[in-house]
Amino acid sequence: GAVVSQHPSWVICKSGTSVKIECRSLDFQATTMFWYRQFPKQSLMLMATSNEGSKATYEQGVEKDKFLINHASLTLSTLTVTSAHPEDSSFYICSATEVLHSEAFFGQGTRLTVV
């Protein structure tokens, strides 16, 4: 099956710093990538949809200046949490699809802890 790799698996950063999370499709070209946030014991909350070469589409309530998404190539999308604060601590997960409406495969997630 298709493999999506997310890096890093976990990161601890100081409040006020920025953190970049990478999402790579290893064996297919991902035209669309999705970024989710998940709180403990809760479902996945879609943050934004990222299409290669264009600006990301953010869900309502998600600050685009806070969560910068770049999808510069067909195999890589990045999420940068800018000026991170403790309330940004969460599990961030990406998924990628090869063509629209095909199945999305998830990365292993990134546990962000802001101290």
Next chain:
Amino acid sequence: GQQLNQSPQSMFIQEGEDVSMNCTSSSIFNTWLWYKQDPGEGPVLLIALYKAGELTSNGRLTAQFGITRKDSFLNISASIPSDVGIYFCAGRYNTNAGKSTFGDGTTLTVKP
């Protein structure tokens, strides 16, 4: 927006028992998906359903796409300890830019 109700929220069963969980929606979907998530990992796709009434199996797992297109169920037969995890349903409507709506998950605990 579209909402999914997934039940039960949690289940505690004995090894060997069968499990059933379901999702209902306030609106129709073109695709139903079932995922399993282990702690600290991303969800893994178990079964994808594309047609109303479709019944699909993957080993001990069986899922069905409801006739009304507003519901789906997942059955696990003869559960084993490694079935432990959180199971999510997700529905997708094809004109929604490929986005899926996720249920709140069913946490499964299997006692040996």
